[in-house]
Amino acid sequence: MKVEIVTHRDGKEATVGFEYEKRFEAERPMVLDVLLQAQARTMPDLAFRYGCRARNCGVCTVDINGKPRIACRARAREGDTISPVATLPVLSDLVVRRDGIARQMRGRLSSGGQGNNLNVEAPEAYHDLTACIECYACLDKCPMHARNFDGGLPGDVQNAEDLPDASKGYRWGNPFSLLKLQRIRIDPLTTDAGRQAAVDNAIDLGLDACVGCAGCKCGVGIDLMGQVVGELLEAAKDRLPSSKT
Amino acid sequence: MTIKTEWLDYDVIVVGSGGAGGQAASVAAEEGARVLVVSKDPIGCSDTKISEGIATVRASGSDDDSAAGLSENLRMGGGDLNVEAITDAFAQDSQAGYDRLRSHGLRPPIDAERNTPKPLPLPLGGHTKRRSVGHRNSGIAFGHASWNAVIEGSRIDYLEDAWFLDLVTEETGAGKDAPAKRVIGGLIYDASKGCLIAVRAPAVVIAAGGLSTIFFPKTDTMRGNTGDSYAVAARAGAELVDMEQVQFLPFCLASPPSYEGLCAGEPVTASFLGVLRDKNGKVILDGVYLRTRAECSSAIMRTVEAGNGSPNGGAYLDMTANKKLPRSGPYFMRFLQTCLPSAYNTARQALGKAAGKCEVEWEVRPGAHYQMGGIRTNEHGASAGGDGAGETAHGIAGLFAAGQAMGGVFGANRLGSTALTENAVFGARSGRAAAETARTTSHTANDDAFAPFIAETASRFGQKGDVAASALKLELQRESWTCIGPVRTADRLEKLAALLQDWRERLERVSIPAHTVWNQAFMEFEELRNMLETAEAVAAAAQNRDGSVGGHVRLDRGNISAFSTPYSTVVNRVPDGGYLVRRVARPRQPLKRLVSYKLQENWRKFQIKLLLMMPSGMQDKNLEKRYQAIMGASGAAPEVTPGGVDAAIGEATKA
Ligand SMILES: Cc1cc2nc3c(=O)[nH]c(=O)nc-3n(C[C@H](O)[C@H](O)[C@H](O)COP(=O)(O)OP(=O)(O)OC[C@H]3O[C@@H](n4cnc5c(N)ncnc54)[C@H](O)[C@@H]3O)c2cc1C
Ligand code: SF4
Ligand code: SF4
Ligand code: FES
Numbered sequence: 001m002k003v004e005i006v007t008h009r010d011g012k013e014a015t016v017g018f019e020y021e022k023r024f025e026a027e028r029p030m031v032l033d034v035l036l037q038a039q040a041r042t043m044p045d046l047a048f049r050y051g052c053r054a055r056n057c058g059v060c061t062v063d064i065n066g067k068p069r070i071a072c073r074a075r076a077r078e079g080d081t082i083s084p085v086a087t088l089p090v091l092s093d094l095v096v097r098r099d100g101i102a103r104q105m106r107g108r109l110s111s112g113g114q115g116n117n118l119n120v121e122a123p124e125a126y127h128d129l130t131a132c133i134e135c136y137a138c139l140d141k142c143p144m145h146a147r148n149f150d151g152g153l154p155g156d157v158q159n160a161e162d163l164p165d166a167s168k169g170y171r172w173g174n175p176f177s178l179l180k181l182q183r184i185r186i187d188p189l190t191t192d193a194g195r196q197a198a199v200d201n202a203i204d205l206g207l208d209a210c211v212g213c214a215g216c217k218c219g220v221g222i223d224l225m226g227q228v229v230g231e232l233l234e235a236a237k238d239r240l241p242s243s244k245t
Numbered sequence: 246m247t248i249k250t251e252w253l254d255y256d257v258i259v260v261g262s263g264g265a266g267g268q269a270a271s272v273a274a275e276e277g278a279r280v281l282v283v284s285k286d287p288i289g290c291s292d293t294k295i296s297e298g299i300a301t302v303r304a305s306g307s308d309d310d311s312a313a314g315l316s317e318n319l320r321m322g323g324g325d326l327n328v329e330a331i332t333d334a335f336a337q338d339s340q341a342g343y344d345r346l347r348s349h350g351l352r353p354p355i356d357a358e359r360n361t362p363k364p365l366p367l368p369l370g371g372h373t374k375r376r377s378v379g380h381r382n383s384g385i386a387f388g389h390a391s392w393n394a395v396i397e398g399s400r401i402d403y404l405e406d407a408w409f410l411d412l413v414t415e416e417t418g419a420g421k422d423a424p425a426k427r428v429i430g431g432l433i434y435d436a437s438k439g440c441l442i443a444v445r446a447p448a449v450v451i452a453a454g455g456l457s458t459i460f461f462p463k464t465d466t467m468r469g470n471t472g473d474s475y476a477v478a479a480r481a482g483a484e485l486v487d488m489e490q491v492q493f494l495p496f497c498l499a500s501p502p503s504y505e506g507l508c509a510g511e512p513v514t515a516s517f518l519g520v521l522r523d524k525n526g527k528v529i530l531d532g533v534y535l536r537t538r539a540e541c542s543s544a545i546m547r548t549v550e551a552g553n554g555s556p557n558g559g560a561y562l563d564m565t566a567n568k569k570l571p572r573s574g575p576y577f578m579r580f581l582q583t584c585l586p587s588a589y590n591t592a593r594q595a596l597g598k599a600a601g602k603c604e605v606e607w608e609v610r611p612g613a614h615y616q617m618g619g620i621r622t623n624e625h626g627a628s629a630g631g632d633g634a635g636e637t638a639h640g641i642a643g644l645f646a647a648g649q650a651m652g653g654v655f656g657a658n659r660l661g662s663t664a665l666t667e668n669a670v671f672g673a674r675s676g677r678a679a680a681e682t683a684r685t686t687s688h689t690a691n692d693d694a695f696a697p698f699i700a701e702t703a704s705r706f707g708q709k710g711d712v713a714a715s716a717l718k719l720e721l722q723r724e725s726w727t728c729i730g731p732v733r734t735a736d737r738l739e740k741l742a743a744l745l746q747d748w749r750e751r752l753e754r755v756s757i758p759a760h761t762v763w764n765q766a767f768m769e770f771e772e773l774r775n776m777l778e779t780a781e782a783v784a785a786a787a788q789n790r791d792g793s794v795g796g797h798v799r800l801d802r803g804n805i806s807a808f809s810t811p812y813s814t815v816v817n818r819v820p821d822g823g824y825l826v827r828r829v830a831r832p833r834q835p836l837k838r839l840v841s842y843k844l845q846e847n848w849r850k851f852q853i854k855l856l857l858m859m860p861s862g863m864q865d866k867n868l869e870k871r872y873q874a875i876m877g878a879s880g881a882a883p884e885v886t887p888g889g890v891d892a893a894i895g896e897a898t899k900a
Contacts, residue, residue, distance in 0.1 A: 010760050023502055030503045044713035045758070047765035051286060051467045054507055054591070056295040056385065059287060072503070091406075092763035097437050098287050099405055102396055109397045111350075118344055119360045122352035127381035130352075130389055133294075134287070166437070187350065 003034055003076060006083035007046070008090045011160070018042065020076065031082060032060055032071040035094070047093035058133035061085055061219070062094050068137040070219055087139035089154040089163055098136065100148070103169030105180055108201040111190040120188045125227055129183045137219030138175035144209035145174040173205030175216040175224050181205075182228045185235070202232045208240050248706050248761045250441040250699050252692075255281040255402075256683035258431055258449045259676070260409040260477075263291030264665055265452035265648025267391030268345060268672025269679070273450070274400035276680035281444060282403035283433055285453075285469055285768075288395050292454055292467050292649065293668060294388025297587065298380040299365070300346075300665040303339040305356075306364040306375030312336035314373060319663070321838070322371040323617070323656025324795050325811040325831050326487055328634045331653045334624040335663075335670050342669030343378075349390040349397070353378050366877070377662035383587065387665060406763070407442070408434040408771055409473070410702060412449060412481040414641060415694050421638075424628075426482055428643030429690040432698045436768065439761035441702060443695045447686035448643045448679035451478060451620060452672065455649040456491070456779045457613035458772075459725045462505045464613040465497060471772040472779025474650035478620045479778055479824075483641050484630045484817045486652035486829075487618030488786035489797040492659060493731040495541035497612030499557035504595035506612045508588045510562070512536050516577050517856060517868055518566035521545060522606065523553035529560060532853030539731075542611040543798045546732040550800065559610030568603040570865040576872035578603065611731040617659055617796060618786070619652035620644075621815060626651060626675030630817075632829055643682050645675040656813075657795020705767060707759035714755045714769035721748060721776055729783045734801040738788045745781050752777065778818075785824035786814040807839050 001020040006013065018038045020029060029037075032050055039046045051057035053072045060071040063083045071082075088096035139145050148170045149157055157163050164170055181198040184190050190198075210233055215225045222228075233240070255278075259270040262284035274280045282288070304310040315336035320327045343362070347353075353362040362378045380386045395403050410433060414426045428449050433442040456472035457464040464470070475485055496510045515533040521544055523529050530536065530544040545560040555561060567577040581603065582589050593601035600607055623629045623637055626647045630639030635653075648668045655663065728741035752774060757766045790797055792805035812828040819825050833839075859867065 027501060033503050039715050040719060044715045045764075045766035045769065047763055051290060051469065052295040053503070054295065054465075056383075057286075057290050057467060058294075059290055091437055092760075092765060095763050095765075097406075099437060102288055102392070102405075105396055107399060109393060117360075118347045119355050119362070121355045121357075126352060127386075130382045130386050132389075133385060134289070134388075134392075183350070187352070 001029075001076065001078050003079070004081045005035075005038060005043070005046070005094070006081065007093045008084065009092060015081075016043065029076050030072055031062065031064060031069065031074045031076045031080070034076045035071065035082070047091075047095045049095055055220070056133060058135040061135045061137055068140050068219065070135055070137070085136065085139070086153050086155060087142070087145060088136065089166070097166050100164065100166030100170040101136065101174065101176060103167065104171070104173065104205065105177055106169060109180065109184065110197065111184050111187055111194040118189070122188060123186055126183065126186050128222060128227055129179055129186075131220060131222055132176065132179055132218075133220055134176065135219045136176060138216045138224060140217070142174050142216055143213055144172050144206040145170075147172040147206060147209065173202070173207070175218070175228065177205055178202055178207070178232055179222070179224065179228045182231055185231070199232065199235045203236055203239060207232055207236055211240055211242070248439070248441055248703050250443055250703070253281065253442060253444045255279050255444055255446045256448065257281070257676070257679045258283060258409075258444055258446045259452060260449065260474075261291070261452035261454060261648070261650075262286070262288045262391055262395055262403070262405070263452065263454060263648060264293035264387055264391055264668030265650070265672040266450070267349070267394035268342070268669055269450045269452055269647050269676035270401050271345070271349070271394040271398055272673045272676030273680040274398050276677055278680035278683050280401045281446070282395050282401060283407045283409045284403065284405045285408045286467070287405050288403060289388045289392035290467070291388070291391065292470065293391055293665065294384050295467060296384030296387065296665060298383035298386055298665070299377050299662040300343060300380070300669070301339055301372070301376055301662045302343045302362050302364070302378050302666070303336060303376055305361045305378055310374040310376055315339070315376070318372055319655065319660060321834065322658050322660045324658060324807070325833050326490070326656030326795070326813050328624075328653040329832070330624040330634060334674065335654060335667065338670040338674065339666050342666060342673055345673060346387070346390045346669055349393040351380065351386055351390040353380055371660035404433065404435055404442070406435070406437045408436065408768060409453065409477065410434055410771060411698050412477055412644065413695050413698055414481050415691055417642065423638055424640055424642040426641045428481075428641060429694060432695065432702060434702070434767070434771070436763045439763070441699060443699060445690035445692075446683070447688075448645065448682040450626070450645040450647060450675045450679050451650045452647045452675075453477070453650055455616040456783070457616070459722060459776050459780055460613040460730060461722050462502075463497065463610065463726055463730070464506045465494065465508045466614065471776050473772070473775045474646065475619060475782060476775035476778035478628070478644065478646065479782055479818045481641060481644065482817065483628050483644055484621040484635075484815050485619060485782055486621040486815050487656065487813050488782045488816055489790050489814060490617035490657050490795055491613060491729075491783065492615040492617060492796045493538065493542045493611040494614045495538050495545060495611050496562055496609040498592065498595050499555065499559040499608045499610040501595060504591060507591050507595070508612065509592035509595070509607060509609060510581075510585060510588050512538060512541055514581055514584045514588070515562060515564055516567045516580060517871065519562060519564045520566070522561040522563050523548045524555055525553060527553070531857065532850065533562070535849050535853060539793070539796060539798055542731040543800075545609070545611060547800065550732070555608045557608060557610065559608055561606035562609045563606040564603045565606065570861070570868065572865045573868035573872055576869060576876065580872060580876065613730075615659055615664065616649055617652070617655045617657065619650050620646035622646050622651050622653060624674070625678040626671050627678055635829070643686070645679050647671040647675040657797070705757050705770065706761060706764065708755065708757040710754035710756040712751045712754045712756065714766055714773045717748060717751060717755070718769060718773050718776065721773070721780065725780050729780060729787055732798045732800045733787050734799065735788070736801075738784050741780065741784050745777060745784070748777055782816050782824055785816045785826050789814050789826040789828065807843070808836070
C-alpha cells in the first residue's frame, strides 16, 4: 500500500512516498501503523505524535487527505496523503504546536466554587463534555480559530514572525475552549459569578463568530453545536450581534 | 550549529503533568512556591488520562474502613515488600487526596444516603472493603483534572513539549547525618522553542511515570513511559527500590498489530471454565479465573519457550466452554461484556465477531502495565537511602518522587484502583515537602555545575553516526521482552547485560541532525539513553532476586516462600559504571495470617478440580447459581480493573 507523507524540516516542506508492507495478507493497518513502519524502515527520524494507540490520549491527530483524523483509529487507504493538522503551526514533519490552545485558557477557568460540599452529582451533560480527549479535530474550518491567522490557516501566513505567539496563548477561541467554559457552567459546584465569568470569557474569545456559523464537529462524537455552542449562544444572546443569516 | 541555553529560576520543578505531577504542582503552588511544570507530552497527556479511571477512596463504602486496614491490604498484596510508613500515608490521605482531584473538576457518582462518592458494588480483589470508585469517561476524567490543576493555577508556569533531561546536583560537604548531595536544578530541552533551558531550583519532584515502553509494543501504556523517572534519578546517584517488580497483564492482544499489547481481559473474565491452550490445543492452565496474573503470564511464556506458543508468541485463551452451556452460557456472555467493558470491546474489534461471541479462542500474550519499584523515598516522597525503610539523610536533598516514579508503595504487587490514588496522595505530599525544602534552602545554585550537562547535550545536536536511535530502540524492546520480560533466567539476564554494553557503545554513534526545533532524533536518543539506564537497573535487581515473587518470575528458580524473611532489592548507579545491588530487610506479616492464606489458596485450587469433575448438566446448574450470586438482580457483573488484583482472584486471597 502506497501513501504520501508530508514532511517539514527547517521550514521546508516535502512530500515523501512510502510503500507500506502489509504484515499479513488481510491487514488493514491504521494510519499510525503506517507511520510507525515508516519510522522503523525508511524514515528513522520521522516526527509524529502518539501515545495510547487506543483513541484515548488525543495527541495523534493528523490530516488525512485534508481532513483531521485520529491516526491510531483511522484506517489507511491506498494513495492517502498524510499531513500535519492544517489548523495549527507545524513544528516538524507531522508534529504541530498545540500549546497556544491550552494557554489561552489560563486565568479563564476559575469556577469560584471552592469550599462547597463536594458530594453533589454532576448532570449527564457534564460527563458528555468530559469525554473530550483534546484531539483538536474540531478546529477544522472554525472561523473563530481562523481569526488567529487572519481568517486563514497558519500555513497561509508568509513570514513565521507574523504567526501569533503560541507561548502567550491564542487570542481567539475554538470549539475546545468553548467546551471547557461550558463545562464550568454546568458544574453544580460553580458559583453564579463563575458561570457569568465563563460566558464573559466565551464572548472575549470570539463567541460572536459562532452566530450563523455552519458549525463544528467533534472527533469523538460530542454534540458541540447542541451542547456547547448553542448553550453559550443562548446564554449570551443579548450581548452578541444577531444572526447574519 | 549550536543550541542556545536560557536560564530560569524556580522554587520547585515538577517533571510530568499526569495525576502525580498535576497534584504536586498545585499543592506546591498553594504552599507559596514558584512552580515550573515540565511535560514532554501535552499537559495532562499521560497514563493517568488513558487509565480505566477507578480510584481507591477509603471509607467511601462503609464507615468501618480504617486506615490501618487499608494499609495492611496493600502490604498483604505486595508480599510485604512495601514500606509501612508509606502504605500508612496512602491510607491516611486517600480521601483528602481524592477531594483535591474533585476541586479540579473530577465528578464521581454520589451515594446520596452516605454522602460519599459511590464505590463499585464489590470490593476489588485484595481490598477487604468496598472503596473503589469508578468514573464516567474513565481516565479521561482524571486527565481533565490534571490539566485543570496545571492550567488553572496562576502560580504555576509550565512547559509542554519539553523534555527534562537531567538533574543537576552538588556535594553538600555535610557529615554522615545529612545528605551528601543536593539538587540545584535541572536541564530541559524545549522542543517547540528549540533551545535548552537550565533551571536553578532547590527542589525537583519527579512524576514522569513508568518504564513499560521498554517492552513496546507489548504494553498497554503510553509511549512516553521510557523510564525517564528512574534513569534521571539514578544518574544523579539516587537509590531505586524493587526494580525487578514489573507488573504484566497476562491477557493482552498479540494481534492484529494495531491492537498489539492492548488489554483484552483479566484472569477473572475468563470465568469458571476458561482455560489456556497451546498451539496443539493442549490445556496448559485450567481454572484460569482463580490464577494470579503472574501464574497466567508464566504459563503462557513457558509454552512459548517450549516451542508450543501461538503464531504471535502467545497462547490461546479458550472461553468457549463457558459459552456452550445452555443455562449458564448467556450469563457468562453478559459477565464478560460488562465486567471489563473497554477490554471486551477492544478484543471484539481486534479479533472479530466470532471471537466476540466466544465461539473461537483468543490469542493472548502478556503485556507490561505498571512498575511497582521506583525511586526510593520516604512517606513524603523525599529521596531516601540506607538500611530498612530508608532515611532521607542517605538520600539526595531536594529530590522528590511521586506516582509511578516512586517505589515502596506497592512492593511486589499493586492492588486494583490504587495507582490513581497514589498519584493524588503522594503528588500532594511531595509537592508540600518540595515547597518546604525551597522555603528553607538558602544556598544559591552554582552555575558551573550545569556547564558539563549543557556542553554534553549541546554537542549531541549535529552528532555524526551510523546508528538510528529509533532502530536501536526497537532492538532494545525486543531483547528486553525476552530477557527482563514476564519470565527471566540467569542466562538471559547475563545476555542482556552484555547487550547493554554493546548498545551503550552504539548510543554514542547515533546520528542526530543539527536542527534545534523538535529534533525527533535527539528525543529518540534521549529516550533510548533512559531506556538503557532503566533496563540495566531492572536487570541488576532481577539478577539479585534469585526466585519468583510477585511481578518477578524466574523460569530457572523456584518461588520465594511467603514464610521466608521478605526483602527489597536496592540498586544505585556507581560513578564508574554499573549498578550496585543490595538487599534491605522488611518486616513480615504475622505467621498466623500467612498460614491462613496458604490454606485458602489450596482450598480454591481444590474447588476447581471438583467443578471440572462434575457431569455437564450439574456443572451448568451449579454455574448458573454462581453467576446469579455475582451479578445480582441487575444482571450486571461488577466492574474489574485491568491491572488490579481483583482481576486475578488467586492473588486476592492474600488479604
Ligand atoms: C490502560 C491502563 C489502565 C489503568 N487503569 C487504572 C485504574 O483504573 N486505576 C488505577 O488506579 N490505575 C490504573 N492504571 C495505572 C495508572 O493509570 C498509572 O499508574 C498512573 O496514572 C501513573 O500516573 P503518574 O502521574 O505517575 O504518571 P503518568 O500519568 O504516566 O504521567 C507521566 C507524565 O510525565 C511526563 N514525562 C515523562 N517523561 C518526561 C520527561 N523526561 N520530561 C518531561 N516530562 C516527562 C509525561 O509526559 C506525562 O505527563 C492504568 C494504567 C493503564 C496503562
Ligand atoms: S471537542 Fe472533540 S474534537 Fe474537539 S478536542 Fe475535544 S474530543 Fe477533540
Ligand atoms: S460554531 Fe463557533 S466554535 Fe464552532 S466552528 Fe463555528 S465559530 Fe468555531
Ligand atoms: S495514540 Fe492516543 S489517541 Fe491516538
